Amino acid sequence: MSGPTVHIVDDDAGIRDALSWLLASRGLAAVEWPSGEAILAALPLEDCACIILDVRMMGSSGPEVFDQLRARGCLAPVIFLTGHADVPVAVHALKAGAFDFIEKPFNDNQIVDVVLAAMATHAARQADAAQRRDLSDRLAALSPRETEVMRLMLTGSLNKQIADTLGIAVRTVEVHRSRILTKMGVRTAMELAHALSASPDPVG
Amino acid sequence: MSGPTVHIVDDDAGIRDALSWLLASRGLAAVEWPSGEAILAALPLEDCACIILDVRMMGSSGPEVFDQLRARGCLAPVIFLTGHADVPVAVHALKAGAFDFIEKPFNDNQIVDVVLAAMATHAARQADAAQRRDLSDRLAALSPRETEVMRLMLTGSLNKQIADTLGIAVRTVEVHRSRILTKMGVRTAMELAHALSASPDPVG
DNA sequence: AGCGCTATTGCGGACATCCACAATAGCGAA
DNA sequence: TTCGCTATTGTGGATGTCCGCAATAGCGCT
Missing domain, CATH: 3.40.50.2300 (Response regulator)
Incomplete structure (x- = not known):
């Protein structure tokens, strides 16, 4: 090379x-x-x-x-x-x-x-x-449901509200949330928002 | 006009x-x-x-x-x-x-x-x-200490960690955090990150 | 000295989040 | 059909967050 x-x-x-x-x-x-x-x-x-x-x-x-x-x-x-x-x-x-x-x-x-x-x-x-590719790859690895939960997370919704919006149990949202953070390679929702802030918006 | x-x-x-x-x-x-x-x-x-x-x-x-x-x-x-x-x-x-x-x-x-x-x-x-002016004005309205706490918040630090970093009590961080959200016109830390994500980085 | 602002801290309760353990169900691939 | 992945939910406990109430302290201005 x-x-x-x-x-x-x-x-x-x-x-x-x-x-x-x-x-x-x-x-x-x-x-x-x-x-x-x-x-x-x-x-x-x-x-x-x-x-x-x-x-x-x-x-x-x-x-x-x-x-x-x-x-x-x-x-x-x-x-x-x-x-x-x-x-x-x-x-x-x-x-x-x-x-x-x-x-x-x-x-x-x-x-x-x-x-x-x-x-x-x-x-x-x-x-x-x-960096963008890395982010895109991670986003692509999310299941549709996880993507949906993530979008609501990023708007500042509480787990309870997300559960209500999607018509599922809070516990389920928690599981999704946990998986999202793991897959995205961050430890908190804030870090996720921070990582995604440089992105033009591949989600919406 | x-x-x-x-x-x-x-x-x-x-x-x-x-x-x-x-x-x-x-x-x-x-x-x-x-x-x-x-x-x-x-x-x-x-x-x-x-x-x-x-x-x-x-x-x-x-x-x-x-x-x-x-x-x-x-x-x-x-x-x-x-x-x-x-x-x-x-x-x-x-x-x-x-x-x-x-x-x-x-x-x-x-x-x-x-x-x-x-x-x-x-x-x-x-x-x-x-929008940028509005954001800048709000940021300018933060006290130095609040700005400091906000920066740590945005990196995903927990209140406990922020308190430890700044050598103050968790309760104090909570108060700052609350004031920050009020002054910035948002209701959650996620919304704050979201609002600031469009900004080039007036904080750092 | 008195006032206002910022920073600081404690207590206690309501509410949210994180997580291990455990389980059910649908759907597509081997 | 069996296997693997995704989605779903519950229990219970540890931990974190939010907030009203109450109080102390320094600093600058009047």
């Missing part, structure tokens, strides 16, 4: 090589792709920490490739390169979630800085995503 | 008037400013729902005015207008939080749509901000 890698997508071999050498000189591993189709065919990329994407290429354009990458679950930050002053394209790309949009010819130090920043945010997002 | 208003900042009276008329024809109230200095001097703007800002003007440039607006607490969405294909400026503006960046000459329907979208997000942000 190689380390975090920068993926360069450009139909101009000269640009690709220049970028590769530049990044290599700063100790960054890079992989080159001659077209959007090429990188899309290689998905999923295990070690993808950042993608540099030319806007105008033979075959699919940069924005088209970007959309495809996102559609296929690739969440790595994308840095666009363009040789043409195309403001609408830049605006659209950034609003769609691109990390940056840089005009050619680019400044070596500038692009390295942007790549480093992109890789940093990607690392942060990875850590975040790992 | 007038309703939500679009503020137009441009040193070209022709553009200003064209925009004003366009917006008026769609039932949107607009106010014109001949320069960045003019609108900055009029802060704070009560009814500001959206700001249209020309990039190149006599005096302060659009981006400079934008920074000043944000520095002075104006959170309204800003739509930049530019007559020059300036990709770096567009990229910087969007990354700084501009709502959109549009090239002149603009399409009437397009700009109206953007203005409407901006006003919609502003309304949503307003509602959000109101």
